[in-house]
Amino acid sequence: MSDARNHDVPSGLTRHALHRWPKIELHRHLEGCVRFETAWHWAQRSPDLAGLDQDELRRRIEFDGVRDFTHFLNRFASLRQLYTCREAIEQVAWEAVEDAAAEHIRYLELRFSPDHFASYAGFDMETVTLWIVDAAAAAARLHNIRVRYLLTIARNYDEQTAAEILSIALRHRDRGIVGLDLAGNELLYPAVPFAALFARAREEGLGVTVHAGEAGPAASVWEAVEELGAHRIGHGIRCVDDVRLVHTLRERRIALEVCLTSNVQTGVVPSLLDHPLRRLVQAGVPLTLCSDDPRISRITLTDEWRNALDLGLSLEQIVGFTLQAVEHAFLTSAEKEELREALAREIRALPVNDPSR
Ligand SMILES: [Zn+2]
Incomplete structure (x- = not known):
């Protein structure tokens, strides 16, 4: 934070200038990282997608203007149908990382449900x-x-699938699997049935993050915190309705992974200007800005930074979220320290007097 504060940040920062700042992304679904041209290519091999024209494919797998939570989640049902072969899956994984690097994301926690890519x-x-x-x-x-x-375990998964996903995570920690995520429709499926599974994940040292308080109420965030022991909350924005919950998140240092555009597109907030981001910041809730499903939403993390500025936050605050994200990353203390130093070095080296800033 102190490094960022040294800079005189002009108002009207362009998207181009923001693009160059180093970033951290803690909430990004591989499922929502599929480039359209890649989807189009592999759709030709899918029995369910091959007959579609480009416009129709786009309508099925990207945000199509309908601001509705369930409708948004339906994008994933169509995206599943892309995965008919190993090459398609590897290409999507490769490109997701390439895209993140192009946004100057220096540390990415990429989440995915193995079932999403395997089932079709x-x-x-x-x-x-x-x-x-x-x-x-x-x-x-x-x-x-x-x-x-x-x-990622989706709330609608059966017990066996969920248990198998945890086992896979535990067996392959040496490949960089560091956590477990609960996603899906919190309006239809409670988190409580997964309590024992997430307790085991925590005991084994995995990080736990839970989608809650997005379309659902503050009570859903309580459930994630008390029953699943979440270290972080995906979205969690409805905590603003509950003073005691806000206090608890602050006291226990449980961070919200806030995804502005996603919240607008799923209809959980009526518009960007109605987003409670500033209230959350004023209440002292730890949080980080994330992009959720950049290719479905047709955004980058840079766009989300721009949106946060439009909501009245300063660049210092946004860079502060980035440094705060290091604290909440599912990394060891030594890795966090190294990342923090690397970010500070890079921020110091940004050309202060560059007119493009
Ligand atoms: Zn998400």
Whole structure:
């Protein structure tokens, strides 16, 4: 923070200037990272997608203007149908990392559900997981970005699938799998049935993040905190409705992964200007800015920084979120220290007097 504060930040920062700042991304779904041209290519091999024209494919897999939570989640049902072969899965994983590096993201926690990529072709979830992490790791080495992985369990998964995903995570921690995520429709499926599974994940040293308080109420965030022991909350914005919850998140240092555009597109806030980001910041809730599903939403993390500025936050505050994200990353203390120093070095080296800033 102190490094950023030394800079005189002009108002009207362009997207171009923001693009150059080093970033951290803690909430990004591989499922939502598919470039359209890549989707189009592999759709030709999918029995369910091959007959579509480009406009129709786009309507199915990207935000189409309908601001509705369930409708947004339906994008994932179509995206699943892309994965008919190993090459498609590896390409998507590779490109997700390449895209993140191009946004100057220096540390990425990329999350995915093995079932999402495995089910259409009937692949084994563990095999698919290794295809993904190996392809992503190769891209990470090439593009000089640190990547870790969270495995996602959707709330509608049966007990056996959920247990298998945890086992895969535990068996392959040496490949950079550092956490478990609970996602899906919190309006239809409670988190409580997964309490024992997430307790085991925590005991084994995995980080735990839970999508809650997005379309659901503050009570859903309480459930994530009290029943699942979440270290971080995906979205969690409805905590603003509950003073005691805000206090608890602050006291326990549980960070919200805030995704502005996603919240508008899923209709959980009526518009960007209605987003409670500033109230959350004023209340002292730890948080970090994230992009959720950049290719579905057709945004980058840079766009989300711009949106935060439009909501009245300063660049210092946004850079502060980035440094705060280091604290909440599922990394060891030594790795965090190294990352913090690397970010500070890079921020110091940004050309202060560059007119493009
Ligand atoms: Zn998400």
